[in-house]
Amino acid sequence: MTTAQTLDVQPTPLALLLLGREADPRSERGVECPGDLPAASDPDLVARARAAKEKLGDRVFVLGHHYQRDEVIEFADVTGDSFKLARDAAARPDAEFIVFCGVHFMAESADILTGDNQQVILPDLAAGCSMADMATAEQVAECWDVLTEAGVAEATVPVSYMNSSADIKAFTGKHGGTICTSSNAKRALEWAFAQGDRPASPGSPASPGSTGSTDTKVLFLPDQHLGRNTAVRELGMTLEDCVLYNPHKPNGGLTVEELRAAKMILWRGHCSVHGRFSLESVRDVRERIPGVNVLVHPECKHEVVAAADYVGSTEHIIKTLEAAPAGSKWAIGTELNLVRRLANRFADEGKEITFLDKTVCFCSTMNRIDLPHLVWTLESLANGTVINRIEVDRETESFAKLALERMLSLP
Numbered sequence: 001m002t003t004a005q006t007l008d009v010q011p012t013p014l015a016l017l018l019l020g021r022e023a024d025p026r027s028e029r030g031v032e033c034p035g036d037l038p039a040a041s042d043p044d045l046v047a048r049a050r051a052a053k054e055k056l057g058d059r060v061f062v063l064g065h066h067y068q069r070d071e072v073i074e075f076a077d078v079t080g081d082s083f084k085l086a087r088d089a090a091a092r093p094d095a096e097f098i099v100f101c102g103v104h105f106m107a108e109s110a111d112i113l114t115g116d117n118q119q120v121i122l123p124d125l126a127a128g129c130s131m132a133d134m135a136t137a138e139q140v141a142e143c144w145d146v147l148t149e150a151g152v153a154e155a156t157v158p159v160s161y162m163n164s165s166a167d168i169k170a171f172t173g174k175h176g177g178t179i180c181t182s183s184n185a186k187r188a189l190e191w192a193f194a195q196g197d198r199p200a201s202p203g204s205p206a207s208p209g210s211t212g213s214t215d216t217k218v219l220f221l222p223d224q225h226l227g228r229n230t231a232v233r234e235l236g237m238t239l240e241d242c243v244l245y246n247p248h249k250p251n252g253g254l255t256v257e258e259l260r261a262a263k264m265i266l267w268r269g270h271c272s273v274h275g276r277f278s279l280e281s282v283r284d285v286r287e288r289i290p291g292v293n294v295l296v297h298p299e300c301k302h303e304v305v306a307a308a309d310y311v312g313s314t315e316h317i318i319k320t321l322e323a324a325p326a327g328s329k330w331a332i333g334t335e336l337n338l339v340r341r342l343a344n345r346f347a348d349e350g351k352e353i354t355f356l357d358k359t360v361c362f363c364s365t366m367n368r369i370d371l372p373h374l375v376w377t378l379e380s381l382a383n384g385t386v387i388n389r390i391e392v393d394r395e396t397e398s399f400a401k402l403a404l405e406r407m408l409s410l411p
């Protein structure tokens, strides 16, 4: 490892997939989407989806993530964020098929948390997450080697955002870390910093009652913004306490001294949807709508979060709007399908809800799950064919589950 920062940038290993018909085994997304989809113009799609779902009855449980299209949400038995949905699936052990209308890492988490008798299905295997794709198992293993060489791995606790592949969750479990969501990131970081010196054997928890060591560090994967925003806004750290590990640069682009001095080692990943909001968007909406409240998701950049009035997870955003008084005005910085749905839902109550940015900003991979894919999935199941099953191998599952269970037992 060199002590000098280098500017050597290596190309990203991930290629773009075309129309969900190609495969990229290195990606957190699955493989190609076989089978013929019904035409999007078919006027009977709604009736077909209803008939197939009715035929399946209690054998199927359809989960709809908040960012899904309305046409898909209409058929969801339950809606929520990724973690709530995985728990909802686990609470339905009698459902043979869990159809996850969301993205790949969410279906993996549902598979990890549900029983062996249940099959989790993703209606379009190309529905991945660009953020989850930004941290591959190889890159993270290489990062751990860099931390080991720098002599800081023993004092480092990995904390991985739910929005990561099963491989990254397993890495986290193996190295004594926890998973977090945007709702409990503060508690997860407090827990991690209280772990103190790392246990000798990987996977074993730190001694109970440990008050932690001042040298403890967190490797936060894969969303740099959630990690930075939580550390600075909620734990009182400074921006200088955080360093950015770039997997495309040798040694992450960091010197040994930088790694040793850091409290938070942030992985250089981000959400391509929330990353689009800028300080300019906040200034502009305040000018356009006097008295507007700006409410953003913590996956937004730090400068956007710092300029907003309120910050919180999708569940927090929904609850805040539910409790908002009539006549209040809101600009929301999160995915557009959800903001539109909330704007329609609260219009009658006199709450004015607008999208934070002037340009549209859907999550394109979430949007891959449309009515034709849902009809194809439900009809195939009703006809006895299981398609697009997401299955995590046993070893990965056991370590990933360990990390998820640590999150579940967070105080």
Ligand code: SF4
Pocket (backbone or CB within 6 Å): 067, 103, 128, 129, 130, 131, 132, 163, 271, 272, 273, 274, 335, 363, 364, 365, 366
């Ligand atoms: S909104 Fe962002 S984090 Fe969520 S699935 Fe889409 S790309 Fe991933």
